[in-house]
Amino acid sequence: VYLGRVDEVAERLDRVLARVREHGFRMTPQRVAVIRALVESTAHPSIEQVYLQLLPEYPMMSLATVYKTVALMQELEEVIELAADDGGIHWDGRRPDPHPHLVCTGCGQIVDVELERIDELVHKVLALSGFGIVTRRIDFWGVCARCQSRE
């Protein structure tokens, strides 16, 4: 899992909030809380998980607010969309550059995996297909070590 230094995460949060403001979006405490939750989380949460996490502190918040805020972050390319084992969509707002993920089919956790030479792979795909590559998503599915030891 990509952690990043605490000050880097805090800096990025300020930057994302500034960008959202620059784009003329009204900044409500709920919106700030959603953005903060996504930028700080290492867990690749779903929208529902973000909602449930924030609900105790923001009981008036609606699920729609979380949806809209994630859509906004996606528009600004400050969050990436991931497939998950629960069939839902999960999000990485801590590290919004495309990077490979591992999905556990046992417990459903999603973790980052560091791979070198992804750029080479992208160039090869480009050369083989002639596609203008816009983005990429590389996911691996399997059973994590903890789930394996439980079996």
Ligand SMILES: [Zn+2]
């Ligand atoms: Zn990630």
